[in-house]
Amino acid sequence: MSPALRVGVVGVGIMGADHAERLARRTARAELVAVADPDEVRAKELASRHDGVWSTGDALELITSDEVDAVVLASPGFVHEEQVLACLAAGKPVLCEKPLTMDSESSLRVVRAEREATERFGRSLVQVGFMRRFDPEYARLRAVLTDGSLGRTLLLHNVHRNASVPNADFRSEMIVRDSLVHEVDVARFLFGEEVVAIQVLSPAPTSLAAEGVIDPQVAIFTMAGGGIVTNEVFVNSQVGYEVRCEAVAERGSVVIGRPSSGAYSTSLGTSGAGQWGGSVPADYRERFATAYDLEVQAWVDSVHAGTSVGPTAWDGYAATAVSTAGMASLASGERVTVDLVDPSTLAGPTTQTHHASSTKEPS
Ligand SMILES: NC(=O)C1=CN([C@@H]2O[C@H](COP(=O)(O)OP(=O)(O)OC[C@H]3O[C@@H](n4cnc5c(N)ncnc54)[C@H](O)[C@@H]3O)[C@@H](O)[C@H]2O)C=CC1
Numbered sequence: 425m426s427p428a429l430r431v432g433v434v435g436v437g438i439m440g441a442d443h444a445e446r447l448a449r450r451t452a453r454a455e456l457v458a459v460a461d462p463d464e465v466r467a468k469e470l471a472s473r474h475d476g477v478w479s480t481g482d483a484l485e486l487i488t489s490d491e492v493d494a495v496v497l498a499s500p501g502f503v504h505e506e507q508v509l510a511c512l513a514a515g516k517p518v519l520c521e522k523p524l525t526m527d528s529e530s531s532l533r534v535v536r537a538e539r540e541a542t543e544r545f546g547r548s549l550v551q552v553g554f555m556r557r558f559d560p561e562y563a564r565l566r567a568v569l570t571d572g573s574l575g576r577t578l579l580l581h582n583v584h585r586n587a588s589v590p591n592a593d594f595r596s597e598m599i600v601r602d603s604l605v606h607e608v609d610v611a612r613f614l615f616g617e618e619v620v621a622i623q624v625l626s627p628a629p630t631s632l633a634a635e636g637v638i639d640p641q642v643a644i645f646t647m648a649g650g651g652i653v654t655n656e657v658f659v660n661s662q663v664g665y666e667v668r669c670e671a672v673a674e675r676g677s678v679v680i681g682r683p684s685s686g687a688y689s690t691s692l693g694t695s696g697a698g699q700w701g702g703s704v705p706a707d708y709r710e711r712f713a714t715a716y717d718l719e720v721q722a723w724v725d726s727v728h729a730g731t732s733v734g735p736t737a738w739d740g741y742a743a744t745a746v747s748t749a750g751m752a753s754l755a756s757g758e759r760v761t762v763d764l765v766d767p768s769t770l771a772g773p774t775t776q777t778h779h780a781s782s783t784k785e786p787s
Pocket residue numbers: 434435436437438439440460461462463466483498499500501503521522523553554555602708
């Protein structure tokens with residue numbers, strides 16, 4: 425049996441700490457060996473909870489270390505380009521949290537570098553952290569939509585709510601680039617097509633959002649085959665983490681993410697009367713715990729096998745291209761066409777994945 429994959433985690437805030445714990449405690453054939461964060465106290469504190477894990481304030485030191493075989497990037501999106509490129513230069517497989525980068529041009533640079541690295545190292549090195557593809561409910565929904573029994577998929581209706589967002593930097597644009605980007609990937613994953621246009625509408629905002637932040641937002645995607653996707657993203661809903669998706673097809677519809685499909689209970693309300701309903705998860709770490717576990721395990725297994733799995737650099741770029749168009753639409757209120765490079769014009773091998781849960785890449 426091959427030795428455990430020695431993994432380093434870059435950025436140990438909310439998601440990085442969660443992934444570090446997962447790698448250290450419940451990912452087979454993997455070992456957490458190092459963590460990096462410019463907040464060195466935070467990195468050191470996390471490392472001290474695990475035997476033999478070292479910490480550094482310098483992400484590049486971790487990425488280039490001979491003691492690290494593969495890297496999980498959970499740093500903020502604006503540093504992903506530099507850090508993914510460093511992983512590619514070092515020939516290290518990287519699981520990069522979404523979004524791949526913050527704009528279309530930088531994501532395209534990553535796709536080009538990834539193709540060169542694939543030729544050089546003989547395998548695709550980038551997986552993007554669109555974990556919903558690994559969620560059992562989304563995977564089941566995709567299976568139902570693709571088995572042909574319901575006919576062609578016509579519409580998707582997505583709801584994505586966070587109780588609140590962590591800091592004052594989470595402006596209207598972040599709702600598009602950091603939150604709505606999940607729905608972009610879901611739309612591509614479920615339709616198996618690209619998003620060709622987006623319109624972002626700005627309803628009157630909640631008084632509970634930070635000054636000047638447009639929250640909620642409603643976005644409408646047009647798919648390459650003419651399907652339409654409606655999306656509500658509301659990041660200051662006060663209640664909890666609600667992610668639902670309803671697909672409408674020619675011969676039926678399918679909904680996932682309802683409380684009844686998870687924990688469901690009756691209880692006594694504060695008034696003493698009986699009430700019904702499920703509990704709403706507090707945040708993504710609770711709602712998508714299984715998806716993250718499956719995502720990280722699949723990544724580790726694929727690295728051992730020398731293959732790739734799940735969302736590729738192309739998937740990351742295609743999603744970011746939609747967000748970039750979404751930013752323009754947020755500013756103008758107009759429908760904006762997505763500008764996506766023709767993949768056949770890119771040099772190097774395609775980064776086709778070999779996983780049932782991946783969107784087919786245009787050839
Ligand atoms: N897949 C999912 O459901 C989720 C994904 N994310 C993604 O994970 C990433 C991190 O998000 P959070 O953990 O929420 O942010 P966070 O703000 O909680 O943590 C970010 C960490 O990165 C560190 N950092 C800053 N600059 C750095 C650099 N140059 N190199 C290394 N580390 C650096 C910060 O000090 C902080 O500890 C983002 O890309 C975000 O979009 C976040 C939440 C959920």
